Amino acid sequence: MGRRLIGEHGKIIAVRSWLGLSGAGTAHGIHGPAPCLRRFGEASIDARRSALQASAWPRPVACPFPQTGSNMLISRLFNLSSHDIAIDLGTVNTVIYLRDKGIVLNEASVVALELRDGVQRVRNVGNDAKLMMGKTPAGIQAVRPLRDGVIADLGVAEQMIKHFIIKATGGPTRFPRRPKIVICVPSGSTSVERRAIRDAGFNAGASEVFLIEEPMAAAIGAGLPVSDPTGAMVVDIGGGTTEVAILSLRGLAFSTSVRFGGDKMDEAIASFIRRKHNLMIGEMTAERVKHEIGAADAPPEGEGSRMRVKGRDLVSGRPVELEISEAEVAQAIAEPVGQIVRAVMTALENTAPELAADIVDRGIVLTGGGALLRRIDQVIAAASGLPVVVADDALMCVAMGAGQTLENQRLSGVLALS
16 A cells, blocks of 8 residues: 555554555655654644645645546446437427437326325326326326426426436446436527426436427438528427427527427317317327327318217216217317418518528428328418428437437537526
8 A cells, every 4th residue: 555654643644655656665756755754743733734845745636536547447437327318308208319329218298196195106107107197096197297398397307307217228227327418498498497497307317418499409300401501491390389490500590489289289179079069088089089080181072081089978978989070170270280380481481581592492391290290291381382391200300300419519519508
């Protein structure tokens, strides 16, 4: 260990191995302990301090274990246990991108809470919790911690994010991981809403939390040239919000966000069936109707596809089953679709002339789960007069774009700390 110098009360005054001296004492040009240190047992505290400062011994450093050698190796080993991730924290689904591995998780943003002995605990998270929606007994509640793209319940959101991070990185480990996290946020979110998302990431175990606006992440994931001096337009139709943005040179030239998306369509379908057929259906049934026969406008011929739905009759109170058509669903969601079209037209009206010229050539790119709605591209194309295309793998575009900012240094400039 090296030679130790002992003072009064048995305290160690100096340890030569900490100071980097060899057994022969040749380091720093010193041979053996300094003469002033031999008398430390009789000196006062002030005398010791003066003697140390006047001696040829090197000054003590703030940390007795400098980050060299084995200590740096330990730091690198801890860094290897950390996995940087990107999170598309959506109202309906949460998608996680793991650095160098791609999409590793896609689950519902739902948490099942159980009240036991007066204490509320998390029972299920993700797809397992979604299966319980509308079917929970007393004492169990299935909730969505996000509404309209932002956090509505901070505590529950933290538990959900922590669960997803552990699941995406391969389960709990002996040494807790502290990953760097990139989280997508709506472009129209307030500073308070962004701080809530950032705090949720830190409380879930992140070492650093960066935010990226959803339309920027969607454009990167869709393969648009966001770094070039050319204009590109992206429409991200999510569950809680619809983001419309004009991008150029890794920035948003114009963006707008409307709180109309897949959730509003589900509510509109349930409300329409209740008014027209006196049938009460649940949230999950309305979502299934949208996925199976939902369309942005009426079919060109007839009533289109048909589907049987089950619910509770409001007149008799009995469970009943009836059939609805694609034309009825298109009529039901006409208002949310109209709001999305108006947001697109607002963005085009506020576009600079040179960027508008680029958009005429490139057209509009649709991303998000709402882009999969039948004929939504045709409705927007008819209103804008521009070509409209749906991105490949539209549901994953936002998470993939956020993940690419972790791997591509040229894109890291689009990240923000707050």
